[in-house]
Amino acid sequence: MKNRLILSLSGNDIFSGGGLHADLATYTVNGLHGFVAVTCLTAVTEQGFEVIPVDGPVFAQQLASLKDVPFSAIKLGLLPNLEVAGQALDFVKKRADLPVVLDPVLVCKEHHDSEVSAVREELLKFFPYVTIITPNLAEAQLLTQKSIQTLDDMKAAAQALYELGAKHVVIKGGNRFDKERALDLYYDGQNFELLESPVLASNNTGAGCTFASSIASQLLLGESVLGAVKLSKQFVYRAIEQSDQYGVLQYET
Known part of the structure; x- marks a missing residue:
């Protein structure tokens, strides 16, 4: 039986x-x-919301500290620059037999276009070594260099990401195409699966991180990739629905 140790970068x-x-x-x-190996800090400054990357040698020391921990899954979040991303890639390459979820966080308003472009090229190098990628629409556009205005565009972007090396893709569409339904699209190179849930009247944001870490959790626990995606969509929905309550959320059966 797998252990229950899971790592986030x-x-x-x-x-x-x-x-x-x-x-x-x-x-x-x-x-x-x-x-957790921390990739960056954040703060609100006079210039607005700022991402402060962890110094490369410090991030390297974090990874070295964890090299002998027998993780059963890994989730990758915000990789703020090429140095941190390159170190994360080297770490993941040595553990490519594990379930690895890449949430390719590219859209930060503090990034300049040149920085986003450079990190995009680095993120593409992860694709052969991860189990699934979970971009939102804006990130999928940046990764594929394709405009996504319709559901058919979303399918074309998923296919393009697969062709770029991703084994499984779920594009988080949210309520962009339908204000009443939150739509996400899963693709495994052969089949599309459209996942939907009602849009909740909530001011909660940041669900993408929870979605990706839930997928990683479910993969560790033995779910199939599509099964993990479906359970995680349900989990995020219930987390937002119950966001003013405390305690452990339960999956519906």
């Missing part, structure tokens, strides 16, 4: 709605023991 969200905070909370709900 994620950023610190100063508002605790996403990043490593969302990852660890999700792992705890699933009965897993979460570890």
Whole structure:
């Protein structure tokens, strides 16, 4: 039986709605023991919301500290620059037999176009070594260099990401195409699966991190990739629905 050790390479969200905070909370709900190597800090400054990358040698020391921990799954979140992304890639390459979820966080308003382009090229190198990628629409557009305006465009982008090397893809569409339904699209190179849930009247944001870490959790627990995606969509829906309550959320049966 697999152990219940799971690792996130994620950023610190100063508002605790996403990043490593969302990852660890999700792992705890699933009965897993979460570890984190911190990729960046965040803060609100006079210039706005700022991402502060962890120094490369410090990130390298974090990974070296964890090299002998027998993780059963890995989730990758915000990789803020080429140095951190390159070190994360080297770490993952040595553990390509594990379930690995890549949430390719590319759209940060503090990034310049040149920085986004450079990190995009680095993220594409991860595709052969990860189990599934979970971009939102904006990230899928940046990764594929294709405009996504319709559901057919979304399918074309999923196919393009597969052709770029991703084994499984789920594009988070949200309510962009239908204000009443949150639509996500899964693709495995052969079949499409459209996943939908009602749009909740909520101000909660940052669900993408929770979605990706839930998928990683379910893969560790033995679910198929599509099964993990479906359970995770349900989990995020219930987490938002019950966001003003405390306690362990339960999956519907």
